[in-house]
Amino acid sequence: MKNKKNGAFIFLPFLFLAAFLLLYWFGNRVGGGEAGGYSTYNRHYAMITGSGDEDFWAEVYESALEEGKKRGVYVERFGENLAVDYDRTELLDMAIRASVDGIIVTGDDEEETVELIDEAVDAGIPVVTILSDCIESRRQCFVGSNNYNIGQEYGRQILKMLPEGAGQVLVLLDENRTDSSQNLILLAIRETLEEALGSLDAVTVDTYAIDGSRDFSAEESIRDIFLGEELPDVLVCLNAVHTRCAYSAAVDYNKVGTVQMIGYYDSDTILDAVSKNIIQATVALDTAQMGELSVKALDEYVETGYTNGYMAVDIHVITPDEAEELMEQL
Structure with a gap:
């Protein structure tokens, strides 16, 4: 009887290990279903x-x-x-x-x-x-x-906002992005404006890099733009976070209508801002x-x-x- 008991105790860890592996495998082949159920x-x-x-x-x-x-x-x-x-x-x-x-x-x-x-x-x-x-x-x-195509869309909207073909454009960039997407968008904006206007002598396209690695850094950086001495004629946002921050800053610091804005994304908040003409247009991906x-x-x-x-x-x-x-x- 003693040997049988010892054999059972020796077998138990292997049983638990097998059960654990089975549950792990099953857990990686089961997802949560509706109403708290599960589906394989x-x-x-x-x-x-x-x-x-x-x-x-x-x-x-x-x-x-x-x-x-x-x-x-x-x-x-x-x-x-x-x-x-x-x-x-x-x-x-x-x-x-x-x-x-x-x-x-x-x-x-x-x-x-x-x-x-x-x-x-x-x-x-x-x-x-x-x-x-x-x-x-x-x-x-x-x-x-295609990021170049996105930049062209931004460029066409900028042209509509600068009917005289002159003004200052400021493009907000995320300095933590290391891919070439922002550079392609910026290149397309400049080339679209230059092709339509003949040159960029009367239009300046500047950039403002924002550190998005810290909490509230985007909000603080964009706030500083709106509290500065001179606002651009057109402010271009390339992501949803910058768009929301720019929208909030325009409202908070009574700058609605002072600067025209082109946003990114179509969340309810951004759509509401566009419908009220606080943001003049937004570029949305499906x-x-x-x-x-x-x-x-x-x-x-x-x-x-x-x-x-x-x-x-x-x-x-x-x-x-x-x-x-x-x-x-x-």
């Missing part, structure tokens, strides 16, 4: 977006999640609700270690990002970059918009299309070993009249 899925994709523009990324993720459900895929907003705030490269490394079936991530030109994406590909994990690309990497697909295409690209590669290297996301400019119509539909 065939693949597990990790979406990693880093910090900033939370409303924008929430919409992209929601679309990716819904597209995944249609395909039996669980798309996880990787790193969300963790006790520790990991940066994008740390989350990318963690996703590789977790052996997910695919990764959706915002790209940049940093060497570390290139190496991590290539490491994922070497491990058999396909990678799709979204919004901003990582050109030097071996990622399978980039889902986003967030639903972005999330949907990113999942489709991964699925296509997993199933066929091939996918398009680039999938375009639609962009459109929203003016006050259209914003008012959209607000009525909410």
Whole structure:
């Protein structure tokens, strides 16, 4: 009897280990369903977006999640609700270690990002970059918009706001972005203005770099612009955070109408500002299309070993009249 008891005690740790491994495997193949239920899925994709523009990324993720459900895929907003705030490269490394079936991530030109994406590909994990690309990497697909085209749209709106063909334009840049997207947008703005006006002698296009790594730094930097001695004729925002901060500053410091603004994104707050002509126009990317295409690209590669290297996301400019119509539909 004693030997049987000892044998049972020796066997118990192995039983617990087997149970743990089974639960871990099951947990990585089960996603939360509606009304607190659960649903099984065939693949597990990790979406990693880093910090900033939370409303924008929430919409992209929601679309990716819904597209995944249609395909039996669980798309996880990787790193969300963790006790520790990991940066994008740390989350990318963690996703590789977790052996997910695919990764959706915002790209940049940093060497570390290139190496991590290539490491994922070497491990058999396909990678799709979204919004901003990582050109030097071996990622399978980039889902986003042509940044030069976005810059052209900004340029056309600036021309409408400067009917005399003269004035000062200030473009807000995120100094923490290391990819070339902002430079391409800026180049397109300048070339669009120069082509229409013949030269840039009467129009200045300046930039103002904002450090987005600290809490409230964007708000403080944009506040300083509005409290300065001279405001630009046109203020251009290239992300949703800067747009919201500029809108708030214009209202708080009674500068509505003093400076014309072109925003980015179409959240309810930004649409409301455009409908009231506080922001004169906003450039919006189709967030639903972005999330949907990113999942489709991964699925296509997993199933066929091939996918398009680039999938375009639609962009459109929203003016006050259209914003008012959209607000009525909410």
